Amino acid sequence: MSTTSIRRPARERILDTACELFYTHGIHAVGVDRLIAESGVAKATLYKQFPSKDDVVAAYLRRMDDSWRRQLRSAALAAGEDPREQLFGLFVALEQAARAGTLGCAFINAVAEYDPGSTAHTITAEHKANVRDWVRGLAAAAGATDPGMLAFQLTLLIDGTLAATRVERAAEAAEAAKQAARTLLDSACAGPA
Structure with a gap:
């Protein structure tokens, strides 16, 4: 054979x-x-x-969770050892994904189709909380005065950028997010990067 x-x-x-x-x-x-x-x-x-189809959907979202979190970690590590630069590296990777033609965030796309309390909604909420917790850890290591707020701001910026690329398929949205991320990091973290 x-x-x-x-x-x-x-x-x-x-x-x-x-x-x-x-x-x-x-x-x-x-x-x-x-x-x-x-x-x-x-x-x-x-x-x-x-x-059931819901079981396929759950497996799909779990696979996308693994994939997206692996991509985020790779982007952070590619930016170097400084946690502040690792946070910025997320937006460099986001810009590259937008230029490659991403179809947005699989989780935002999925949750738009389901009611709160559904399996898809629950998995999406868990995914978003896990990503935000990880970003919060980087923000704390970067010296952010309020790591929770910075993590919330940065993850909202990531989600908004992904939504914009789905609607407009605009690399400009990712570039704008990268600039906004730099401003947030400069404002929230003590000392030079």
Whole structure:
């Protein structure tokens, strides 16, 4: 048997397909039949792996959470060892993503389709809180006078930029966010960067 004939596990194919379709078209716009057809699995296989579409949505959001937080950490580390520059590095990466044609924030896109209390809404709220907590830690290490407020401001700026790139697909939004982030960091953190 050749290695080209080995297929990825059905669960991974379904999730890969869901990630692409949900992010590109929206969750409610993609039905189970389309997921089945485009992932190349039987209906019974999909339901064996994910008992409901909500289970697919939850797995999609958890994968996006892992991916986005990994991207944020990589961007921070790429900016160097100074926590203040790591915070600014988030906006450099955001600008690069905007120029590459991002479709916005998967979580903002998803939560727009669901009511509070739903699984998608709950996972999104957890994701946003976890990112903000991580940014708060960087802000504290950077010497921010109010790390919680700076983290809130910076994460709002990130979310707003991602929303703007979805609506306008404008790299200018990311550049403006980068400039605003620098101003916030200069104002909130003691000493030179």
